[in-house]
Amino acid sequence: MAGPNAPIDKCDCDVIHQDIIDWVRDKMPREETLYDLAEFFKVFGDSTRIRILWALAESEMCVCDIANLLNMTQSAISHQLRVLKQAALVKSRRDGKVVYYSLDDEHVQQIIDQGMTHINEK
Amino acid sequence: MAGPNAPIDKCDCDVIHQDIIDWVRDKMPREETLYDLAEFFKVFGDSTRIRILWALAESEMCVCDIANLLNMTQSAISHQLRVLKQAALVKSRRDGKVVYYSLDDEHVQQIIDQGMTHINEK
DNA sequence: TGTTCATATGAATGTTTATTCATATGTTCC
DNA sequence: GGAACATATGAATAAACATTCATATGAACA
Numbered sequence: 001m002a003g004p005n006a007p008i009d010k011c012d013c014d015v016i017h018q019d020i021i022d023w024v025r026d027k028m029p030r031e032e033t034l035y036d037l038a039e040f041f042k043v044f045g046d047s048t049r050i051r052i053l054w055a056l057a058e059s060e061m062c063v064c065d066i067a068n069l070l071n072m073t074q075s076a077i078s079h080q081l082r083v084l085k086q087a088a089l090v091k092s093r094r095d096g097k098v099v100y101y102s103l104d105d106e107h108v109q110q111i112i113d114q115g116m117t118h119i120n121e122k
Numbered sequence: 123m124a125g126p127n128a129p130i131d132k133c134d135c136d137v138i139h140q141d142i143i144d145w146v147r148d149k150m151p152r153e154e155t156l157y158d159l160a161e162f163f164k165v166f167g168d169s170t171r172i173r174i175l176w177a178l179a180e181s182e183m184c185v186c187d188i189a190n191l192l193n194m195t196q197s198a199i200s201h202q203l204r205v206l207k208q209a210a211l212v213k214s215r216r217d218g219k220v221v222y223y224s225l226d227d228e229h230v231q232q233i234i235d236q237g238m239t240h241i242n243e244k
Numbered sequence: 245t246g247t248t249c250a251t252a253t254g255a256a257t258g259t260t261t262a263t264t265c266a267t268a269t270g271t272t273c274c
Numbered sequence: 275g276g277a278a279c280a281t282a283t284g285a286a287t288a289a290a291c292a293t294t295c296a297t298a299t300g301a302a303c304a
Contacts, residue, residue: 013186013196013280015220021191024180033241034176035169040237042167046292047160054156058146063251064135069143069150074135076293078252097250097301098137107240114236115162118229119155135250168262185281198263200282219271219280 043087044111048072049080056090057109060102165209166233170194171202178212179231182224 051070067077081101084090091104173192189199206212213226
């Protein structure tokens with residue numbers, strides 16, 4: 001296992017527990033899956049988006065309502081709603097000129113609640 | 123409610139549903155709480171940290187092991203472990219020169235699992 | 245058809261952040 | 275005490291990202 005295409009060892013410590021490393025590596029999901037998982041949580045990792053999600057958990061709202069509730073510009077809210085929609089966390093319906101947003105997933109509430117539980121316990 | 127100190131309305135739409143806004147505002151947690159919640163989820167929103175958490179869910183590991191498992195530098199791993207420790211998601215114990223890390227919270231597994239469930243369903 | 249209104253979007257900007265490099269800290273063994 | 279090793283950390287850099295501004299799209303109404 002040496003030569004031009006050998007993987008570069010980024011850490012050259014002597015105390016490598018190779019058996020554990022191999023065992024854990026075998027149990028890890030595919031790299032791509034874990035990347036997707038991180039992308040998913042990243043959506044919750046912004047206070048504006050969390051506030052939007054929390055608001056929508058209470059009631060369907062139009063873009064304008066959310067902007068007023070959070071005292072932010074319509075543009076900023078619209079940009080974040082796009083992120084939330086791409087993550088399949090919210091859905092929208094159009095009624096004339098007005099677009100109403102609501103939660104698109106029953107998990108959203110659970111995930112937020114679980115995070116809140118952690119926050120409150122520490 | 124006008125004058126030099128009046129709050130600036132960031133959105134001047136006509137179709138404001140003021141009753142809904144007031145009702146939702148009343149049910150929202152404190153701004154600071156939602157900020158903390160976003161900070162909490164932000165920790166899960168990085169693939170390196172998610173991979174570290176997943177690995178530690180399988181077995182206690184030293185910094186060097188994690189670096190080799192993920193093929194990253196010891197420094198990069200150490201920096202991320204600090205973030206995870208500050209978020210109270212991992213704990214460490216020292217054994218001579220070697221520092222072993224493990225999960226510090228029973229919620230971590232649940233939160234990751236729930237995120238994974240969402241990923242797999244969409 | 246033209247105007248008004250609600251929302252969406254592209255480009256620019258400032259901030260945050262993950263990684264790297266160099267080096268410091270802390271432990272063991274001689 | 276000094277050398278060797280595992281980990282921690284500060285500064286620098288590059289990439290990611292949230293917000294703003296200007297403007298486009300799309301619907302209602304006259």
